[in-house]
Amino acid sequence: MTDTRSDAPSLTERTRTVAAGAPVVAAAFLRDTAAFVLGENAVLLVADSGEEQRVPAHSGAILCAASDGARVITGGDDGRVMSTDARGASNLIAADAKNRWIDHVAVGPSGALAWSAGKDAFVRSPKGEERSLAVISTVGGLAFAPKGLRLAIAHYNGVTLWFPNAQAAAEMLEWRGYHAGVTISPNGRFLVSAMQEPALHGWRLADGKHMRMTGYVAKVHAMDWSADGEELATSGADQLVLWPFRGKDGPMGKGPRLLAPTNQRVCAVACHPKQAVAATGYENGLALLIRLDDGAELVAKHPGGGAVTALAWNRTGTRLAFGTEEGEAGLIML
Amino acid sequence: MSDKIPVTVLTGYLGAGKTTLLNRILSEPHGHKFAVIVNEFGEIGIDSDLVVNADEEVFEMNNGCVCCTVRGDLIRIIDGLMRRKGKFDAIIVETTGLADPAPVAQTFFVDADVGRRTRLDAVVTVADARWLRDRLGDSPEAKNQIAFADVILINKTDLVSEAELLDVEAHVRAINPYADFHRTERCAVPIGRVLGRNAFDLDRILDLEPKFLDADEGAHDHDHDHNDHHHERNHDHEHDHPHDNGRRERAPEHRAASRGLPHYHDEDVQALALRTDTSLDPDRFFAWIQKLVAEEGPKILRSKGILSFKDDPDRFVFQGVHMILDGDHQRPWREDERRESRIVFIGRELPEEAIRQGFADCAAP
Numbered sequence: 048m049t050d051t052r053s054d055a056p057s058l059t060e061r062t063r064t065v066a067a068g069a070p071v072v073a074a075a076f077l078r079d080t081a082a083f084v085l086g087e088n089a090v091l092l093v094a095d096s097g098e099e100q101r102v103p104a105h106s107g108a109i110l111c112a113a114s115d116g117a118r119v120i121t122g123g124d125d126g127r128v129m130s131t132d133a134r135g136a137s138n139l140i141a142a143d144a145k146n147r148w149i150d151h152v153a154v155g156p157s158g159a160l161a162w163s164a165g166k167d168a169f170v171r172s173p174k175g176e177e178r179s180l181a182v183i184s185t186v187g188g189l190a191f192a193p194k195g196l197r198l199a200i201a202h203y204n205g206v207t208l209w210f211p212n213a214q215a216a217a218e219m220l221e222w223r224g225y226h227a228g229v230t231i232s233p234n235g236r237f238l239v240s241a242m243q244e245p246a247l248h249g250w251r252l253a254d255g256k257h258m259r260m261t262g263y264v265a266k267v268h269a270m271d272w273s274a275d276g277e278e279l280a281t282s283g284a285d286q287l288v289l290w291p292f293r294g295k296d297g298p299m300g301k302g303p304r305l306l307a308p309t310n311q312r313v314c315a316v317a318c319h320p321k322q323a324v325a326a327t328g329y330e331n332g333l334a335l336l337i338r339l340d341d342g343a344e345l346v347a348k349h350p351g352g353g354a355v356t357a358l359a360w361n362r363t364g365t366r367l368a369f370g371t372e373e374g375e376a377g378l379i380m381l
Numbered sequence: 382m383s384d385k386i387p388v389t390v391l392t393g394y395l396g397a398g399k400t401t402l403l404n405r406i407l408s409e410p411h412g413h414k415f416a417v418i419v420n421e422f423g424e425i426g427i428d429s430d431l432v433v434n435a436d437e438e439v440f441e442m443n444n445g446c447v448c449c450t451v452r453g454d455l456i457r458i459i460d461g462l463m464r465r466k467g468k469f470d471a472i473i474v475e476t477t478g479l480a481d482p483a484p485v486a487q488t489f490f491v492d493a494d495v496g497r498r499t500r501l502d503a504v505v506t507v508a509d510a511r512w513l514r515d516r517l518g519d520s521p522e523a524k525n526q527i528a529f530a531d532v533i534l535i536n537k538t539d540l541v542s543e544a545e546l547l548d549v550e551a552h553v554r555a556i557n558p559y560a561d562f563h564r565t566e567r568c569a570v571p572i573g574r575v576l577g578r579n580a581f582d583l584d585r586i587l588d589l590e591p592k593f594l595d596a597d598e599g600a601h602d603h604d605h606d607h608n609d610h611h612h613e614r615n616h617d618h619e620h621d622h623p624h625d626n627g628r629r630e631r632a633p634e635h636r637a638a639s640r641g642l643p644h645y646h647d648e649d650v651q652a653l654a655l656r657t658d659t660s661l662d663p664d665r666f667f668a669w670i671q672k673l674v675a676e677e678g679p680k681i682l683r684s685k686g687i688l689s690f691k692d693d694p695d696r697f698v699f700q701g702v703h704m705i706l707d708g709d710h711q712r713p714w715r716e717d718e719r720r721e722s723r724i725v726f727i728g729r730e731l732p733e734e735a736i737r738q739g740f741a742d743c744a745a746p
Contacts, residue, residue, distance in 0.1 A: 070463075070464060070466070072464065086464035086465065086466075087464060087465055107465075108461055108462070108464035108465050109464065110461050110464065124433075124461055124464075147434075148433075148458075148461060150457060150461075165436060184438055184440075184453065185436070185438055185453060185454065185457060203438070203440055203453070222443075223441070223443045224440070224441070224442065224443030225440045225453055242443065243440060243442065243443075243451070243453075243456075243492075244442060244443055244444060246443075265493055266492075266493065266494065
């Protein structure tokens with residue numbers, strides 16, 4: 048149990064503070080440029096040189112973001128899906144015909160994009176063709192499969208798997224309750240959803256076998272796959288919860304690994320792109336780096352500034368961007 | 382109070398005047414900045430910066446409880462609104478005429494993210510003086526909206542006679558004698574009677590006496606809190622002083638009779654009030670109430686209680702919506718207070734005898 052971190056080694060002297068001035072919804076790296084997606088209107092770009100640029104991408108709240116490493120895609124309550132690149136060019140991808148909130152965005156392989164408004168999920172293929180699919184309730188989350196053009200759409204009572212280019216009807220994986228988030232394992236074998244209850248639900252895609260992953264104290268807002276793709280790191284508990292997805296059975300009949308117990312709830316997670324390390328953010332503003340082999344901890348950010356709402360690594364894992372609910376933000380140079 | 386954003390829920394059958402009330406609230410000079418969540422059928426223009434259209438979606442929780450439902454659209458919209466924190470200091474939710482208030486209320490207790498940032502202030506129901514009795518006869522939704530309310534506006538009083546109005550009030554009271562009542566024309570009511578009510582705040586459970594609409598309603602204010610938008614929590618206990626009780630301790634029957642009110646018993650929805658001077662055993666009580674709401678939760682729309690536990694110097698208060706209960710020690714019993722336990726249920730086809738017996742069995746040995 049660690050509640051004060053004064054004894055733990057710290058990276059705070061390697062931090063460059065960023066004056067976000069607004070809640071940070073998400074962070075991403077566009078090559079060497081960090082992008083902080085703010086709660087309202089703007090995406091704040093911070094180049095490696097330290098030069099800052101505030102890009103007005105939306106007029107209103109920014110509700111969601113996703114990045115492919117070259118651009119950050121955002122959705123807002125202005126009904127727009129926008130794409131912002133490292134130079135600060137912001138382009139309209141789509142405007143909802145009914146001016147609805149864009150609740151979710153996702154990026155897929157080879158430049159495919161997806162977004163949702165209400166019950167409708169939309170996909171834009173790499174060739175620029177746009178298709179849509181209505182599901183049974185408001186969409187709770189979107190995720191592309193790692194290969195091909197296949198989209199998972201989370202909603203009430205299950206997750207729909209859709210091949211936008213195929214004639215075949217979309218397939219629905221059923222499980223009672225509302226599914227408010229979804230992710231597919233990097234090997235494409237497993238799909239995991241975050242429920243309205245403090246639990247995850249998983250399916251093995253080959254045969255639709257169910258996996259229930261419970262024991263959380265809070266709804267799971269953050270899920271990320273470890274660098275080797277063999278573990279799913281999640282928020283929702285007072286420690287980092289890692290579910291095993293090695294082999295063909297995933298976590299069936301197995302428990303998770305629990306690392307770095309604290310007296311604070313984990314609310315953000317980002318796995319290092321190359322090494323067995325995860326960055327975790329807590330409700331009190333603390334952020335840690337946790338070595339997944341042995342659970343060793345390093346303080347990335349001291350508490351303060353409200354809950355950590357954004358964590359992102361650059362592609363090589365030499366930079367970590369963070370942001371909080373109350374607008375604290377920074378870059379850690381590793 | 383905390384910096385949680387207060388949320389007022391406006392319900393009422395189609396045409397009762399919800400939108401009129403909403404526009405009245407928004408247009409008065411109150412200094413508030415509201416975010417307004419309107420239902421998809423709201424057609425009248427609303428003058429506010431932050432208006433969000435909701436597509437009402439009721440989701441059952443996957444926890445084995447059929448009455449444990451939440452409004453998925455509210456969870457999503459409140460999360461989105463919080464990105465614009467600072468642009469508003471209160472939220473008003475206007476439901477459709479057919480909406481059940483329970484999932485709306487439960488959302489604030491079941492969803493931790495919503496509960497962390499906002500608090501349910503009150504359910505305000507607008508009823509049409511002319512048509513309410515018909516709706517109570519043919520629409521379970523209309524009945525639920527009355528049963529669930531903390532504040533009821535009997536609106537369009539100019540369209541009915543005094544005798545009809547008394548009859549409407551008697552019908553309303555037969556279902557929910559504990560709400561605050563106001564007679565209105567075009568929803569003209571001081572804003573403090575509908576906002577800043579703290580109806581779900583355990584500290585505000587002061588007494589559990591039936592409420593009566595004074596004939597001279599509005600001439601003076603018994604509640605002392607009509608401007609209480611600042612949530613002066615520390616002061617609130619003080620409103621429960623004896624002169625207030627002077628009004629409320631009159632026997633309901635006596636008061637009703639003295640005003641010549643008709644008396645009704647609603648077939649479906651009743652209020653059941655129980656009291657005892659015997660101290661309760663907390664272990665027995667909690668075991669009983671938890672079992673009761675687990676088994677009869679779908680029938681119990683709302684519950685409230687003030688409890689005197691044996692060897693406990695504090696008043697214990699609780700409230701519930703279906704099977705979700707929230708309770709806490711409130712404050713020490715005062716010397717001049719009668720140490721009694723009172724509980725109230727408003728529900729459909731309540732198993733009255735079983736509840737009476739169960740409550741009696743909670744007495745400390």
